[in-house]
Amino acid sequence: MISRYNIVGVFSLFWLSILVNIEGLSISQFLTEESEGTKWAVLVAGSNGWDNYRHQADVCHAYQLLKDGGLKDENIIVFMYDDIASNRENPRPGVIINNPRGPDVYKGVPKDYIQEDVNANNFYNVILANKSAVVGGSGKVLNSDPNDHIFIYYTDHGGPGIVSMPSGEYVFANDLVDVLKKKHSSGTYDRMVFYLEACESGSMFDGLLPEGLDIYAMTASEPDEDSWATYCGEGTPDDPCLVACPPREFQGVCLGDLFSVAWMEDSDAQDREADSVQGQYSRVANRTAANITYADYGSHVTEYGDTVVSFDSLAAYMGENSKNHSHASVDAMSLSRNVDQFSTELFYLFTKHQNAPEGSDEKYEAHVKLKEVISQRTQVDNNVKHLGELLFGVEKGNEVLHSVRPAGQPLVDNWDCLKSYVKIFESHCGRLTPYGRKHVRGIANICNAGIKSEQMAAASAQACSI
DSSP states (O other), X not given: OOXXXXXXXXXXXXXXXXXXXXXXXXXXXXXXXXXXXXXXXXXXXXXXXXXXXXHHHHHHHHHHHXXXXXXXXXXXXXXXXXXXXXXXXXXXXXXXXXXXXXOOOOTTOOOSBOGGXXXXXXXXXXXXXXXXXXXXXXXXXXXXXXXXXXEEEEEOOEETTEEOOSSSSOEEHHHHHHHHHHHHHTTOOSEEEEEEESTTGGGGTTTTSOTTSSEEEEESSOTTOOOEEEEEOOOBTTBOOOSSOOOTTSTTOEEEEHHHHHHHHHHHHSOTTTSBHHXXXXXXXXXXXXXXXXXXXXXXXXXXXXXXGGGSBTHHHHOOOOTTOOOOOSSGGGGSOOEEGGGHHHHHHHHHHHHSOTTOHHHHHHHHHHHHHHHHHHHHHHHHHHHHHHHHOTTTHHHHHTOOOOTTSOSOSOHHHHHHHHHHHHHHHOOOOTTGGGGHHHHHHHHHTTOOHHHHHHHHHHHTOO
């Protein structure tokens, strides 16, 4: 994690700003004085399903602002399952919005990787420009040159040390950072900015992303913190949405994510040529955490990697604003309904059940599904609790599983152990749902405690047989 109290760094930047202003240059211009290369972007929505509307809406909005900024389609690579615009539950067929008053952000978005082609292997190989290893999709890869700037934006459900994909394996933090290191070693970019929206997204870089790669990463939350959805639709008659509400037909659905909407609406509103990535970090961090104290929602946006990259202009990665661009209000978000990402599925199902006509099949089906999801959550919580008690005893189990390492330390010492133990647990207890993935921290702590694989297998089988 980048220290906010690096006095040497602050004074260095202070004197640097004086020197470059004497020369008539901005810091960004001075630090990127080499010939400007091509701007590239990789946009990833790592989920599917109508209740995850917001992730694909986020990615579509990101595409539109980059396109508006002058990036070419050949340099923007989009991963999204593409099951929202044409979803039977969509009240506006063929349209996706990311703001209550926003325009259609779906129109024109490239369909580079959709459905089963949205997976970790394709994501890694696209970044590394390993076209021969890409399976399906458009085949478009990040074929960047040494002077190019790269922007990667990933929005999804997450858990400690992982983010998800709608198909295939999880994206594990060490694998992602290894790919970024390989990209750096290839010498095929100048600088990179990576924005990540997911619960516990800080754990994807904390203690893993070193300085010196010319990469700056910004995450929606700290390593042990949820991220939040926003612009969530009408709830119930007893709990109505009053301000910044989506159209009434979007009941139970969140149009965007809090961090994501914050940085995109900020990018829409700011002069990207004059403003820096660091300036955006400050505004987005303030907005995303604005309501934590008195409203108990929001998260702490966190930064990792090379600070100096964040002093580049936003335009260096997102292009310049169109003079005719319509800016959405960034203040409305603080007044909107927000739901933590782990609860969005319940919010959707509860709203659907409450608003369905009495005695209808729709109400019955929503009731059954709601009970099923609640039961699954209770079951995985109990399974993990029992696993901890079997391995560490009744008194110590909960403490060990929920232990959080200090900032600057990675989630786990042995990532191969974590991957193996997640598979062991899932083989006995079922695939971890987006909610269940919060327990990956407990599995990581089992690895850190030195539990042998034979013990893990036996305990998992026993814990999940009840």
